[in-house]
Amino acid sequence: MQIDIDLLESPLAKLSGGQKSKIAFAQVLYSKSEILLLDEPTNHLDASTKDFVTTYLKNYKGMVMIISHDIAFLNQIINKTLFINKVTHKISVYDGNYYTYKKKYAEEQRLCERLIVQQEKEIKELADFVQRAKQATQTNHAIKRMGQERALRLEKKRSKLQSRDRVVDTEGYTKWRLRSVLSNFLFYEEDVNKKVGILSPGEKARIALCKVLLQKANLLILDEPTNHLDPETQAIIGGNFNLFEGTIIVVSHNPSFVEQIGINRMLILPSGRIEYYSHELLEYYYELNTIDDEFTP
Numbered sequence: 001m002q003i004d005i006d007l008l009e010s011p012l013a014k015l016s017g018g019q020k021s022k023i024a025f026a027q028v029l030y031s032k033s034e035i036l037l038l039d040e041p042t043n044h045l046d047a048s049t050k051d052f053v054t055t056y057l058k059n060y061k062g063m064v065m066i067i068s069h070d071i072a073f074l075n076q077i078i079n080k081t082l083f084i085n086k087v088t089h090k091i092s093v094y095d096g097n098y099y100t101y102k103k104k105y106a107e108e109q110r111l112c113e114r115l116i117v118q119q120e121k122e123i124k125e126l127a128d129f130v131q132r133a134k135q136a137t138q139t140n141h142a143i144k145r146m147g148q149e150r151a152l153r154l155e156k157k158r159s160k161l162q163s164r165d166r167v168v169d170t171e172g173y174t175k176w177r178l179r180s181v182l183s184n185f186l187f188y189e190e191d192v193n194k195k196v197g198i199l200s201p202g203e204k205a206r207i208a209l210c211k212v213l214l215q216k217a218n219l220l221i222l223d224e225p226t227n228h229l230d231p232e233t234q235a236i237i238g239g240n241f242n243l244f245e246g247t248i249i250v251v252s253h254n255p256s257f258v259e260q261i262g263i264n265r266m267l268i269l270p271s272g273r274i275e276y277y278s279h280e281l282l283e284y285y286y287e288l289n290t291i292d293d294e295f296t297p
Contacts, residue, residue, distance in 0.1 A: 001026045018044035034062040042070045043227045069230045074098040119157060126154040185210040186233055202228040209237060218246035226254045255282055
């Protein structure tokens with residue numbers, strides 16, 4: 001873990017987020033437990049420490065359960081993915097790493113969409129028949145009975161189809177501009193009325209970033225702003241910050257987010273040299289990165 005004696009003798013309160021993560025991680029790994037429960041284990045870790053942790057967990061003999069938004073890390077570690085549906089609150093288990101899960105989930109969604117199209121077609125056909133049955137003469141008892149039976153089938157199919165959809169309440173959506181801003185940070189419907197104290201770490205991070213942009217400052221200083229954010233949220237937040245017209249100084253171990261927000265220069269530490277940003281140069285310094293964080297984009 002590259003924890004030297006000077007770090008061990010320092011009070012915990014004086015350590016950085018990355019140093020605290022290393023100390024906590026070292027304690028967990030030293031315990032040699034049968035089951036590890038890890039929540040965002042790569043947050044604040046530099047490249048070399050992250051590589052060590054990845055290798056260690058690959059060879060870990062026990063069970064490891066991980067909550068993480070670090071896709072590259074997950075794809076090297078996990079062999080099962082648990083997906084929690086935010087609408088139904090049901091849990092599905094997929095064999096394979098994160099990329100395998102995304103592929104299987106996308107296929108399920110395509111199948112679901114095809115089923116919805118088929119159901120909509122059946123609903124239209126049933127509705128047309130029910131309408132014709134209503135217009136039939138009173139003496140045509142066979143058609144009337146068939147119309148009643150298919151009206152019941154029509155109601156069941158409509159109820160089933162509607163249960164798949166999330167109804168969006170747009171009341172007040174055009175008022176104060178706040179709802180519009182909050183929606184840019186993935187807060188919808190009843191989310192806007194939640195107390196901050198009950199929000200998850202990821203939701204709190206989104207609120208903090210939203211408040212930063214609302215202040216209309218001409219300089220933003222961000223320290224690991226993507227911690228606790230899932231990849232889709234990172235892309236949306238990155239797009240919002242890409243539209244920021246002022247200066248952004250960001251410390252980040254997330255190269256993809258750095259590119260999303262449009263950073264165009266890098267501060268190389270400890271030399272203090274400033275260079276124009278390029279993906280190749282970033283990868284070069286990322287490989288050279290040590291426990292002392294050799295660069296800050």
